[in-house]
Amino acid sequence: MKKKQFSIRSEDFFEQVYNIVRKIPFGRVTTYSAIATYLAAKQSARLVGTALHHSSYIFPPIPAHRVVNSHGVLSGKLSFTTPTLMAELLTKEGINIINDKVMNFQKIFWNPESLDN
DNA sequence: TTTTTGACGATTC
């Protein structure tokens, strides 16, 4: 049996990311760094992005469109099936997107730490 | 196996 390398262990990390994203409430958004921080991997918010990049072929599907960068910008829109899909999905949830940016970002931001209550 | 590339973010120019 092949011994497994370990550092952060992407498998677990990815799964944890997916689990959190599944908990983002309808009509709310969170950020890569908020998730990374919640997973005690603050230094590498980038990995959260990497994980979500793979989210297109995991099951069950996750609402990856509810994750934006720290500026409220839809930095991942180009990875969706169409460049406009992400904004469309968010709009459908009642979120205003202007110039690839989430309006009222502070207000609809959802922090994973609220799960701890 | 080694190098390059990112759905990031903080810092520096």
Next chain:
DNA sequence: AGAATCGCCAAAA
């Protein structure tokens, strides 16, 4: 204010 640079670390090439 906006662009370039740097640290991060697994995925892709």
